[in-house]
Amino acid sequence: MTLMINSQQAKKYHGAQLVLENATFEIHDGERIGLVGRNGSGKSTLMRLIAKAEKPDEGQLTVRKDATIGYLAQIPAEWESRTVYDALAFGFQALLECREQMRALEAAMSGPDAAASGDLDALLRQYAKAQERFEQGGGYELDARIDAVASGLQIDRAVYARRFGTLSGGEKTKIGLASLLVRRPELLLLDEPTNHLDLAGIEWLESFLKQYSGACLIVSHDRTFLDRVVTKIIDLEDGETTVYHGNYTWYAKEKEERLLRQFAEFQEQQKQIKKMKETIRQLEEWGRVGGNEKFFRRAASMQKALDRMEKLKRPVLERRGAAFDLRQADRSGSRVLHFDDVRKAYGGNQVLRGADGLLEYGERVMLIGGNGAGKSTLVKLLLGHEQADAGVLQWGARVDIGYLAQQDYPEDGKMSVLAYFREAAGLEEGEARSRLAKYLFYGADVFKQVGQLSGGEWTRLRLALLVLRKPNVLILDEPTNHMDIASKEALEEALDDYPGTLLAITHDRYFINRLAEKVWVLEQGRITAYLGGYDDYEAERGRRKATESGETEPVGAGVHTAREADSPSESDATSSHAQTRAVSGDGASVRPDRKSKPNLALRERLERKIAQAEERLARLDEALSGERVSGDHAETERVWTQRETEQQELDRLYERWLALEALEG
Secondary structure, eight states: OOEEEEEEEEEEEETTEEEEEEEEEEEETTOEEEEEOOTTSSHHHHHHHHTTSSOOSEEEEEEOTTOOEEEOSSOOGGGGGSBHHHHHTTTOHHHHHHHHHHHHHHHHHHSTHHHHHTOHHHHHHHHHHHHHHHHHTTHHHHHHHHHHHHHHTTOOGGGTTSBGGGSOHHHHHHHHHHHHHHHOOSEEEEESTTTTOOHHHHHHHHHHHHTOSSEEEEEOOOHHHHHHHOSEEEEEETTEEEEESSOHHHHHHHHHHHHHHHHHHHHHHHHHHHHHHHHHHHHHHHHHHHOOHHHHHHHHHHHHHHHHSOOOOOOOSSOOOOOOOOOOSSOOOSEEEEEEEEEEEETTEEEEEEEEEEEETTOEEEEEOOTTSSHHHHHHHHTTSSOOSEEEEEEOTTOOEEEEOSSOOOSOTTSBHHHHHHHHHTOOHHHHHHHHHHTTOOGGGGGSBGGGOOHHHHHHHHHHHHHHHOOSEEEEESTTTTOOHHHHHHHHHHHHHOOSEEEEEOOOHHHHHHHOSEEEEEETTEEEEEESOHHHHHHHHHHHHHHHTTSSOOOOTTEEEGGGGOOHHHHHHTTTTOOOOEEOTTSOEEOOOTTOOOOHHHHHHHHHHHHHHHHHHHHHHHHHHSSSSTTOHHHHHHHHHHHHHHHHHHHHHHHHHHHHHHHHO
């Protein structure tokens, strides 16, 4: 493969701060590379160096002379007054001008005076030359290329004529990405390309990039996207780059193993250094006691060897991350939420057409669907911010909701992080600063203006406030958007240990696979539920498509309407609404296929919860038989009530575990 980018020990300062210390890597034609690192590690700086928007202060970073590079660091100001089509066709100005020339010549040739004046031959020659330039430049394929990319990224052709400046920030970002893909440069530099895309758009982009003939360098915190697209990872940490040949999962495993090897080598070298220092001290001591110069010479020789030794840096095995300590003040009832035949329209647009769902205590449900499918509308109805046109929506007993909106910046963006947190949490400065430090806001960071926070920082700050409330139901809208991978993993670990109920709107497939017990898919105003994570949903969707095309036997594994996915006990209690059955694409009942296997994480989580519930139940039984409650009727009643609650929880967990067994049987 031809070398396109060669970086050797490149350094870059921002003022006095060293951002890049040793950027050493190569990029060849056709490679698909992921650039990963924590927020603030220098990824954007490195991208600007490659795009030749900046130069390294030391070292070298060379770009092949003839290489075309596509990079959109910010939206060009000239786009604001132009149409969306102009933005999509940005970079093809010569072709557009050629097309306009051809249209003008066509109009001139069709005029009544062209033949009479004798200019027709001259006009035809001009047209032929313009047409040749247009054809050689790919002008006849330009509209088809634009339409293909726009369709894949869910950009409606109806917006082509709109003025670009009237679009939202997310829409502008999506148009900017599409413009890059239409251009097809030899090196494509993409910074968080999956932001503002729904799952269909992300999957299309994956397919596009896997077939892309040029090279791609992608900054992304979307781990599933990196797994499916890239074959090489550049890890940027402490200003230095390390190259791993593999996808994200392979990189994460290899990095951990490499760190452990480096730590073992560091420890071995430290032992050797300690031994050499002890020997030098002994030799010098013998020289002083015996007055023998040879001991001093040997000590000096060993000291020179020690000084020449290349000292290994102590590797950081575990870097400081956010501590999302999610707890609940009190548990809710077993049935957390039930909604049936919910409908909502805005004018003539029917958004929800009979949405049904049941959410039980402790469940982790992920709500997915295309942009505009009605996910935000459903959440507004659940939170009481709007009223449904029809249907039933009922929350259970003792429900305390904690809601994290998608962005929702405050009106006063000039407040400092500390002032905003203190006011919202009602804490003294000392305690507020202590709590903020757990979420990586310390030092001068607490005096940043809230309006200047990055998306990831703003999410961390709002989660810090949410944790203080200790709700027993969490509704999270795109919680991992803009977060770096380390913060995502910290949040996932906290949610995994969270005892309450979780409903999350997300496009993060890794997040879904890690946590989901059930996936709700909102399409055409209705919800369909799939047991397991995103991979289970995707597999079932693939089987269903195959069934519809007649390629395989009919299947319906793991899929139910949301209200049909109740536990057996709930189904029996609400048989008029919820008969447990699988449904085919047209709604007809079919026999469940037992081949679908919900993800292993769900099984392990349920087994862990069962073990914990059994242990709590055993302690309560021990308390009931002990002397502490003997003769104390009030205490006996309290412990017995608690035992009944725990027994109900254990029964519910067993029902969910048995449902998994049935699906795998």
